[in-house]
Amino acid sequence: MNIEVDQGKCVGSGQCVLAADDVFDQRDDGLVDLLNASPPPERLTDVRHAAAVCPSAAIAVSE
Known part of the structure; x- marks a missing residue:
């Protein structure tokens, strides 16, 4: 992945952090900060959910 x-x-909604806080965080200005660009496979469901709920489609997931 x-x-x-x-x-x-990014519009800083924080939905990605709520879905996968070990993969995403928010910088001081509220924008997304990617903590781990290649998380383990067991995080795939949560990461895909984070991408799906992102209101600005700022997250892309590929395998």
Whole structure:
């Protein structure tokens, strides 16, 4: 699994952090901060959920 974030699209809603706080965090300015671009396979469901609930589609997940 590979994760990419587009901070230019991020609106700082924090939904990604709620879904997978070991993979995503928020910087001081509220934008997404990717903590782990290649998390273990058992995190796939939560990471995909984070991408799905992102209101600005700032998260891309590929396998």
